Amino acid sequence: MRTLFEKIRDRHVVTARGDGNVLLYIDRQLIHEVTSPQAFEGLRLAGRSVRRPGAMLAVPDHNVPTTPDRTERIDDRESREQIEELRNNALGAGVALFDITDPRQGIVHIIGPESGLVQPGITIVCGDSHTGTLGAFGAIAFGVGTSEVEHVLATQTLWQGTPRRMRVTVNGALPFMVTPKDVILAVIAKIGASGGTGYAIEFAGETIRKMSMEGRMTVCNMTIEAGARFGLIAPDETTSAYLKGRPLAPPAEMWDAAVADWKTLPSDPDATWDREETLDASNLEPHVTWGTSPQDALPVGGVVPDPEAQPDPSERARMRRALEYMGLAPGTRMTDIVVDKVFIGSCTNSRIEDLRAAAAVASGRKVHANVTALVVPGSGLVKRQAEEEGLDRVFVAAGFQWRLPGCSMCLGMNPDKLKPGERCASTSNRNFEGRQGPGGRTHLMSPAMAAAAAVSGRIADVREVVR
């Protein structure tokens, strides 16, 4: 009677300390340019080396510009140096690198699964909080700090305590134009930005089972926005079908053994949970955020809430500050909020399905005259597939900019950022103050909703736009 998480954890215990902490073997580590330089420097200073270079994959994503001239020049000196440092560290240690000119380059959480290296039953870390994305494969995948990146480079292990167990069960068919992004926004709104702190969350139920791997990754991606480091989904036929034939997936001669192993992983029916939550997807509406925390999500038909109606004084103060930052008044209809920019991309929503969903809304329509809209595919392979399907032409014809892969406007570390006061409809994961650039204002939503905002010039109910 063990959960999926417990089964994976048990098979990765190298040794135990006797105080509840175990030394957990880490099968794989993904590395990007922002949180790794100090880890490699630490190794050098201590005279240590990378224990298993073949268990690592490095890629530049946070700093990279998304314009075509990036392969010739990157104007920002510090960004250029971080990308060069990553290259030097990877080459020096013999770590695989998808460099900026590599057709497989892209956002770290997109290229990992795409290559086939993220598999059921593994432990995988990255110096990035959105590593939970990879739990969609039925893996223990979690974000770590730079000291832990260094610890994994040197030892291929991490000391870990035991998280509590939460199951979130989602049942019901997703209504028209309601997506995995809306499911996870609704879950975060329900349990709160710290509701999952200390937990590993397993997502279960018919709605999750029917989701593609892309949709499952969107759900697990934002688990950290509810405070949980781990989001997991049991592996099934959808998982193995996604992996089969990918370059770093188990090769043909090992495939059957791997699949047989994966079938043993799902939580036992009598597994116990410390907390259970449920969501009925059949009544779900497209969600958008109004504030500066991902928990500030509501159905698009709603209005900006009134802090004065909030009984808890600290929450009331937080809401007041959020509204002041966002430049919004209580009672404003969400669909009356005018946007300046639209960003379709990020590790949450830049996979092929996301681009198809946005293109379906953009097709035959025009980006509003007052809006600048970006579409940033999550990887070079997503970009190529989208171009083969003609999605790039749909976007360009509608007035969207079609960019090269990277983290782009999710986090204000590269040339794609908001100016102070600018308001953005964004498919990314965080609406924190200044996240998309100092003074920028973010409304989180699905790719279809973002495309609807782009053509409407304001937040819009995509169901009405396409009607």
Add this chain to the structure above:
Amino acid sequence: MIEKFVSLDTVGVPLDRGNVDTDAIIPARYLKTLKRTGLGVGLFFAWRYDAGGAELPDFPLNRPSFRGGKVLVAGENFGCGSSREHAVWALMDFGFRAVIAPSFSDIFHNNCLKNGMLPVTLPAAEVRSLIDALLAAPGGKIAVDLPAQTVRGPGGDIHAFRVDPFAKKCLLEGLDEIALTLTSAAEIDRYERERKKATPWLFLDLAG
């Protein structure tokens, strides 16, 4: 390679906000460094300075009576969001050695311990009373005693806190966790030999 932490008796700095995320603690543009040092200049940048770069006088870190304080007292879910360890490096570079809050994000909490910064979790009502006391009489002292696992507020009030025994030992002695783990190298070797038989597909070289 962590700094030791034993005890502090210092001005307490109240930050009366919940859900303080690591983007607020250190904005992304400061993450382009290759070093762990010098990040204090960017700490709480958007809250410390106006658009023209002038200090905002009401922000606690800018108020004369709170200057030099080494303990930050803040609201729930402190350090949520991005895993950037730069948030801890920025707080420490500015001079902070401990943060007291009703709850912390898991990753930030870990990052603190790896750097000799003490995250102290106290019940929300006790944190509230500390923040209220510091706001009512700015400059009040807070003492943090790790061996005794207590916080003493400005009014002499004592608050006990819990800490993982191993983390406590690492903090008190400034232990290098990697060196400690490498004493288990033989067990790691053995684990790898066994798993290579059970799940050989996980030992294929990703570099091909």
